[in-house]
Amino acid sequence: QVQLQQWGAGLLKPSETLSLTCAVHGGSFNGHFCNWIRQSPGKGLEWIGEISHRGTTKYNTSLRSRVTISLDTSKGQLSLRLSSVTAADTAIYYCAIGRRPAGWYWSGWFDPWGQGSLVTVSS
Amino acid sequence: EIVMTQSPVTLSESPGGRATLSCRASQSISSNIAWYQQKPGQAPRLLIYDASTRATGIPARFSGSGSGTEFTLTISSLQSEDFAVYYCQQYSNWLRTFGQGTTVEIK
Numbered sequence: 001q002v003q004l005q006q007w008g009a010g011l012l013k014p015s016e017t018l019s020l021t022c023a024v025h026g027g028s029f030n031g032h033f034c035n036w037i038r039q040s041p042g043k044g045l046e047w048i049g050e051i052s053h054r055g056t057t058k059y060n061t062s063l064r065s066r067v068t069i070s071l072d073t074s075k076g077q078l079s080l081r082l083s084s085v086t087a088a089d090t091a092i093y094y095c096a097i098g099r100r101p102a103g104w105y106w107s108g109w110f111d112p113w114g115q116g117s118l119v120t121v122s123s
Numbered sequence: 124e125i126v127m128t129q130s131p132v133t134l135s136e137s138p139g140g141r142a143t144l145s146c147r148a149s150q151s152i153s154s155n156i157a158w159y160q161q162k163p164g165q166a167p168r169l170l171i172y173d174a175s176t177r178a179t180g181i182p183a184r185f186s187g188s189g190s191g192t193e194f195t196l197t198i199s200s201l202q203s204e205d206f207a208v209y210y211c212q213q214y215s216n217w218l219r220t221f222g223q224g225t226t227v228e229i230k
Contacts, residue, residue, distance in 0.1 A: 045167070108172065109165075
């Protein structure tokens, strides 16, 4: 059974860069789309972006200028970097495997999810 | 961006009762919708994809229906472990979006 485990700094100051990593256990990222999603009381669940096993990325237009998603398939690790954070970026961040309908260029539903990482931005 | 609107915000129902949750898309998404369950302190868990296909291990009391812009998640007989928050999510557009959630609480 594939499981995702994530980690990273939980407390940041405004203008710093958020950095999170997600590792896969019991499987691999090969052939899958790997996603980051965040959840906050104000905005609910928000899709951040995804990367294919070939390295093709898609980012939410609202975050595109600040976000970078990368994938190291040899290590089985997915990474998220979000620059110039503000209090509005305070949220629980999840990694998730995106399941792709046959013939699609982006993933559909998300399964499984990591356990979540609370990131707080405060001065 | 496709906006997903869920109703009601909160649903109060008794154990053993039937819960019907709705999700409306701001434009047609065919059957490209998934449903998730989330309990406090946990990540969302996939229940349904392609509007009506149950994910692996999901009990038969969970069912999904609909197409186009109107969708329903039905829990036929609520068990204690079903009281949680439920989200819909569309993937018809590459900019995937979620509904705001429906809380199913014990009446």
